[in-house]
Amino acid sequence: MLNNNNKKIYLKVLNIFKKYNLNLAHSKICASAIINAELVGATSHGLSRVKMYCDRIKKKLINPKPKIKIKKISQSISHIDANNSIGFVSADLGIKEVIKNAKKTGIGIVGIKNSGHYGLSSFYAEQAVKKGLVIFCFTNAPPALAPYGAKKSFFGTNPICFGSPVGNSTPFILDTSVSLINRGKIRLAAKTGKKISKGSALDKHGKPTVDPFKALKGVQLPISGFKGSGLAWMVDILSGVMTGANHGNKVKDPFDDFSGPQNIGHLFIALKHNLFVSNYTKRIKENIKNVKKLPKVKGVTEILYPGQNRMKKYNLNMKKNIKIPKSISDDLNNL
Amino acid sequence: MLNNNNKKIYLKVLNIFKKYNLNLAHSKICASAIINAELVGATSHGLSRVKMYCDRIKKKLINPKPKIKIKKISQSISHIDANNSIGFVSADLGIKEVIKNAKKTGIGIVGIKNSGHYGLSSFYAEQAVKKGLVIFCFTNAPPALAPYGAKKSFFGTNPICFGSPVGNSTPFILDTSVSLINRGKIRLAAKTGKKISKGSALDKHGKPTVDPFKALKGVQLPISGFKGSGLAWMVDILSGVMTGANHGNKVKDPFDDFSGPQNIGHLFIALKHNLFVSNYTKRIKENIKNVKKLPKVKGVTEILYPGQNRMKKYNLNMKKNIKIPKSISDDLNNL
Numbered sequence: 001m002l003n004n005n006n007k008k009i010y011l012k013v014l015n016i017f018k019k020y021n022l023n024l025a026h027s028k029i030c031a032s033a034i035i036n037a038e039l040v041g042a043t044s045h046g047l048s049r050v051k052m053y054c055d056r057i058k059k060k061l062i063n064p065k066p067k068i069k070i071k072k073i074s075q076s077i078s079h080i081d082a083n084n085s086i087g088f089v090s091a092d093l094g095i096k097e098v099i100k101n102a103k104k105t106g107i108g109i110v111g112i113k114n115s116g117h118y119g120l121s122s123f124y125a126e127q128a129v130k131k132g133l134v135i136f137c138f139t140n141a142p143p144a145l146a147p148y149g150a151k152k153s154f155f156g157t158n159p160i161c162f163g164s165p166v167g168n169s170t171p172f173i174l175d176t177s178v179s180l181i182n183r184g185k186i187r188l189a190a191k192t193g194k195k196i197s198k199g200s201a202l203d204k205h206g207k208p209t210v211d212p213f214k215a216l217k218g219v220q221l222p223i224s225g226f227k228g229s230g231l232a233w234m235v236d237i238l239s240g241v242m243t244g245a246n247h248g249n250k251v252k253d254p255f256d257d258f259s260g261p262q263n264i265g266h267l268f269i270a271l272k273h274n275l276f277v278s279n280y281t282k283r284i285k286e287n288i289k290n291v292k293k294l295p296k297v298k299g300v301t302e303i304l305y306p307g308q309n310r311m312k313k314y315n316l317n318m319k320k321n322i323k324i325p326k327s328i329s330d331d332l333n334n335l
Numbered sequence: 336m337l338n339n340n341n342k343k344i345y346l347k348v349l350n351i352f353k354k355y356n357l358n359l360a361h362s363k364i365c366a367s368a369i370i371n372a373e374l375v376g377a378t379s380h381g382l383s384r385v386k387m388y389c390d391r392i393k394k395k396l397i398n399p400k401p402k403i404k405i406k407k408i409s410q411s412i413s414h415i416d417a418n419n420s421i422g423f424v425s426a427d428l429g430i431k432e433v434i435k436n437a438k439k440t441g442i443g444i445v446g447i448k449n450s451g452h453y454g455l456s457s458f459y460a461e462q463a464v465k466k467g468l469v470i471f472c473f474t475n476a477p478p479a480l481a482p483y484g485a486k487k488s489f490f491g492t493n494p495i496c497f498g499s500p501v502g503n504s505t506p507f508i509l510d511t512s513v514s515l516i517n518r519g520k521i522r523l524a525a526k527t528g529k530k531i532s533k534g535s536a537l538d539k540h541g542k543p544t545v546d547p548f549k550a551l552k553g554v555q556l557p558i559s560g561f562k563g564s565g566l567a568w569m570v571d572i573l574s575g576v577m578t579g580a581n582h583g584n585k586v587k588d589p590f591d592d593f594s595g596p597q598n599i600g601h602l603f604i605a606l607k608h609n610l611f612v613s614n615y616t617k618r619i620k621e622n623i624k625n626v627k628k629l630p631k632v633k634g635v636t637e638i639l640y641p642g643q644n645r646m647k648k649y650n651l652n653m654k655k656n657i658k659i660p661k662s663i664s665d666d667l668n669n670l
Contacts, residue, residue: 111611303482
């Protein structure tokens, strides 16, 4: 349950989306995703983006009243044309569809085209994991990352998100971009006047920079050179090439490219956790327990698995009031 | 077609496996996989491993006459108990099964337990790609990598392998370990008296080392800290926890742990490439063409996609005689 302050912020966001012509159900989906991002500490995917979404609705690049079509290819496979809906709405529909498919047949796959930026992959992965599914969520994103060997950005930071239930414990949810720094973080640094970490980006001339404005015009570097570059390419193929969405440098930047809808693509693959073994929960718990028993490097008191840190932040932040930087608060009041 | 010299080596390997009680069909599968590794330049997964496989057969840790069971869960889903077969044989069966499933229903998934080290994931991915499938191949491996925050190895170098057809062009096949250096390369360096690259491994006391022998007793470092560690964990969950195989630090090292069979697990997921769009080939070719047109960093004349370099090496090596270091040649003659 949100506290009164945070509930107010949630309602404020909900009402902004309603004002921008989304229906109540869709506005709720958007506001929930945005508040969730704030609560898990991913502020770069939270309130700082509301203005961008509204700008794109105003410019008719996001369709507030989309006619989303679900094409059922088999009991396991669905293809969604999101009709340029806001990303939250199509991803919410997509994750529910893949859950349904996997629950029925053991494995589900859903490809989505004509969508937009959907926030955090972990938000959707969590929904599938709660239903006992192991899940992959892939999405592409606007150019930010230079392929290995190139000095111009082409791929998005293209996250790989993988989730698994861990019985009644915090779910295992890995949600990692394949860039050394994510674009939202650079944008937030620009908005709040901070520097970015050394070695994570180049300016437009190919020189290392810690200036977020220069980095936004330059390129971000992939993790581990050819490996990270290959993983970004994989995500682009899965979510863009395969689904019929834009891919590569055709994906439009939501903040500064108003030449058309983003047409981002997503791909969700879900599997029943106990597809092959009946004691999956016992097995994954044992796996985690064995990791936690390992000798630790200096300064580490507990080895956390992916998702644990996010959940810790969430539980902590649920007790606190969401802090809104002045520039973002002004944006919200103006909307 | 192999040249006469290489054909002789192939037959030599085939006959070794026959001598170690594998039937002709299984010996052919093993010899093909090993010669392929040599030809694509992955010598760490080639002839240098033959002795290890034979040692394990002799010690009854690999079953040369396995009774492999395929449990059909649905038309899309199969579970294989490999009965401690040599990894090549179970993976070959697994990839054929997942191809069959995906060809029939659009999506296939096969989990394999009680298997062993199967060589290069790309070898199997290629088979699926040739049948028009997009494919994931996951396998776990013996402890080599320290989870982020730990100073003892737990995960294998756990490769992520993803493949896609590219029409008549070289297939896109990413086959990347999530460690900064793979274990086979360290082992080969040890065998041939070379050093390993700086910053890629720690000795058993947690200190950086370039000595391959010390690295083998210490830990390898994951790519990009928490991210690489999370990806290794994901692969362990998919191929070990899910399939019923050993996982985490329970996976036995094939070279120096003779306390029982390895019980490695593999997971293959295959999708029809044209599941959602009929012009997939045109789309992926366009994607690749656009990457190749990007301005390049100094010294790079062509940006290669994953799989291209491997294919170039293969085509080049097909015209050459496979070179065998003396120590390995002695091993083969003794077997």
